[in-house]
Amino acid sequence: MRKITFYVSLITVVVFTYICLIPIISHAEPPGLKRGLHAHCPQRLYDVKTVKTISGTVKGIMTGAIGRCRCPKVIVTVETAKKEKLEVNLGPMWYFERQGFDIEEGDKVEVTGSDVTVAGKNLLLATKVIKGDSILELRDSDGIPYWIGTGRRSKGGRGRW
Numbered sequence: 001m002r003k004i005t006f007y008v009s010l011i012t013v014v015v016f017t018y019i020c021l022i023p024i025i026s027h028a029e030p031p032g033l034k035r036g037l038h039a040h041c042p043q044r045l046y047d048v049k050t051v052k053t054i055s056g057t058v059k060g061i062m063t064g065a066i067g068r069c070r071c072p073k074v075i076v077t078v079e080t081a082k083k084e085k086l087e088v089n090l091g092p093m094w095y096f097e098r099q100g101f102d103i104e105e106g107d108k109v110e111v112t113g114s115d116v117t118v119a120g121k122n123l124l125l126a127t128k129v130i131k132g133d134s135i136l137e138l139r140d141s142d143g144i145p146y147w148i149g150t151g152r153r154s155k156g157g158r159g160r161w
Helices: 002-026 094-099
Strands: 051-066 069-080 085-092 107-116 121-131 134-137
Touching: 051 085, 051 121, 069 094, 069 107, 085 094, 085 107
Parallel strands: 085 121
Antiparallel strands: 051 069, 051 107, 069 085, 107 121, 121 134
């Protein structure tokens, strides 16, 4: 009877450990990223060394999550004169909507941002978007998003990534 109780207890501990550890392991942060709220979002990958400016035509607009980040983002596909298509992250949907910047398929835009790879795909994390006379500023010169805080840097943010 003691052996059965021991084995039942052992199996319970193993199963419980397995059930508890799998979600923790599967949501582990990739190496090199900062810890904390939304540490796995693509904004943390911004690199001032990879900043470039592209010009082209908006070929598509979508919203959705990128990689493991669950915060809905505004993503536009821009096609350059060389027919290269690049996805551009314009930041969180809630922030983009507050800026009053209209963008539609067919618009001619100039985008400055950091060229990164997220989930195996190239992505431009936009710093600034120019469309005609309209300018949408999304980050400061260090790549810090305007939506993450309040005060001098903030342009309508609410203190989160």
